[in-house]
Amino acid sequence: MTDQQPNGAEIVIKALVDQGVDVIFGYPGGAVLPVYDALFKQNRVRHILVRHEQAAVHAAEGYARSTGKVGVVLVTSGPGATNAVTGLTDALMDSIPIICFTGQVPTHLIGNDAFQEADTTGITRPCTKHNYLVKDVNQLARTIHEAFHVARSGRPGPVVIDLPKDVQFAPGTYVAREDVVHRTYRPQTEPDPKAVAAAVDMLEQAKRPVFYVGGGVINSGPEASKALTELVRTTGYPCTMTLMGLGAYPASDPQSLGMLGMHGSYEANLVMHGCDLMVAVGSRFDDRVTGNLTKFSPGSRKIHIDIDPSSINKNVRVDLPIIGDAGATIAAILAEWKRRKAKPDRVALKAWWKQIEEWRARDCFRYEATDRVIKPQYALERLYAATRGRETFITTEVGQHQMWAAQFLKFEQPNRWMTSGGLGTMGYGLPAAMGVQIAHPDALVIDVAGEASILMNIQEMSTLAQYRLPVKIFILNNQWMGMVRQWQELLHGARYSESYSDSLPDFVKLAEAFGAVGLRATKVDELDAVIKEMIETPRPVIVDCCVDQKENCFPMIPSGAAHNEMLLGPGDRRESSVSDEGMVLV
Amino acid sequence: MSDIRRHTIAVLVDNEPGVLARVIGLFSGRGYNIESLTVAEVDPEVHLSRITVVTSGTPMIIEQIKAQLDRLVPVHAVRDLTLEGKSVERELALIKVAGTGDKRIESLRLADIFRARVIDSTIESFVFEMTGSTEKLDAFIGLMRPLGLVDVSRTGVVAISRGAQAL
Incomplete structure (x- = not known):
């Protein structure tokens, strides 16, 4: 009978199917080749090849947050696993259900500093809800089903399953999802x-x-x-x-x-x-x-x-x-x-x-309207007006543009807004948008970005091209790491240390280099036409929206201040608004 | 803060690889204090281990520590022995004292008073074994210091509730 048993890699696929997974995000490498071979031989689980493992996790997060399902990631050992750490931490902070399979060197080499070996369970222990190292192929199916249970129940979070290569090759017994009940983990869901x-x-x-x-x-x-x-x-x-x-x-x-x-x-x-x-x-x-x-x-x-x-x-x-x-x-x-x-x-x-x-009535999001320069708030107001009534999903990167997006884009339903809240991960928005678009192929998916953040995972443009994902990247380009600059202005005597976005690429040409469409708006009267063209283009688009470089994000509660001590706008800036205790806060 | 208190917490966990690292990592990662920590398997049939951790903090911190421990996946139960009724605590220490002459005799005499046992002896040293409360061990070790204390090994506190109830 032994030769009819599935091997570890096949058990992984079987368990994924059993769990209702139809798409995973990943990147191959030596220590996960058996799983990739098993993927090759079937067509029930689709694999999306990203360009960096961090993006695989963010894409799975976007997928999970827009569908309510568990996002699944597959990466190799060593650098594959360490690159995934930012995404896992992001998912932990924002309570997003993720299963991340990591390849591992064969069990007999663990601890020997083998090629592409990393102590993955050690490294990911504080940045996952739970993690497993599977050393026995007969425990693999049970572990995967348990991991899905842990990831999705209670307060959701990321779970890592570390898979040594020999376990992927070894034949073992498959256990069905229904036959696995977790020994201890049963969070309370019904209130007293x-x-x-x-x-x-x-x-x-x-x-x-x-x-x-x-x-x-x-x-x-x-x-x-x-x-x-x-x-x-x-x-x-x-x-x-x-x-x-x-x-x-x-x-x-x-x-x-x-x-x-x-x-x-x-x-x-x-x-x-x-x-x-x-x-x-x-x-x-x-x-x-x-x-x-x-x-x-x-x-x-x-x-x-x-x-x-x-x-x-x-x-x-x-x-x-x-x-x-x-x-x-x-x-x-x-x-x-x-x-x-x-x-x-x-x-x-x-x-x-x-x-x-x-x-x-104080109208706290009010800003100085002008036709001289595109105000970032105005750009988002126009974007919102153009997307209203459509099936729209928004992701963001992190910084001023993120806060403006939260202020000016209105959400009538849950699961339409994907942003890195707890960890504040620059580079989140583009891969998250990829995951959203995979889950909702016909929807309008927009990554509201800053010119600095977008460069942190810009390689994923290539993934958009490969899978023809018509994600729209709407860059509010003010040529500064805007939130850093805003804090330097308010807290550090306007000494703009290293916050200028120097040597930026030409985003229009960059889009074209990746097979996408590049558009640019520099004047107020160009904005609506550019947004319209972006929405109507059935391909990935980067919009380089050149906005006011000096605009700051208001209202603002300065660090260490209370809710009733908000600054409403640039005119409201008080030198003493930040106390010494406030200065050390982030 | 004046309301910082010492608490003894018992934690029942699955005896699986990494479980101790999870508990210790939780304390270090969140900046909690560990005064002592002991762990051993207590039920080999179902692979359950019991961790006794002595920590200190304000009531809000202690509440957090227990909630954080309780949400670790391999944790079965968390009990605050300091708050939940009466409990007994014991610690074991092995104490090596080197010396000759009066000091050697005095150390042996004190060991007798403290009911410490001699479990190893050479012409110039003793190893005492002693069980008791942390305070009692501290007191004895303090007395040995001028008498030639050279080495101490302590288990940390183990504790159990009084009465018939299990954890």
């Missing part, structure tokens, strides 16, 4: 009914409430966003979203206050500061959201709904923690609210909204 009842008590009593929702709602699935939307509308309370949570609640809804945090809206941050009840759902009180912790929302009681108990009381002490899946918990709260026929305090709520509308 007592806590749910207590939450509804607090919601009923609130006079100045706010929902503060994050990526946990997106991760929970589209049903969670629907339940959230119903709960927010039923209560009539305001709702603000984190960078990761954009799309969880429709941006165009009057009860949406937009994004909160360092570059969030004035009204969202003042609501957080002045509320008497904060309902955090799938959000983690990140430093970009809270600003100065000692001055954070001083007068509020706080409910924290999270699937990860370690998120509770990590940064901010809360009054009512509820461990559970965001969607299940919101649905339970909504059901309890309806069962009681609960009513908000109408008088208090009316006064609260009156106050919120006053803050909103």
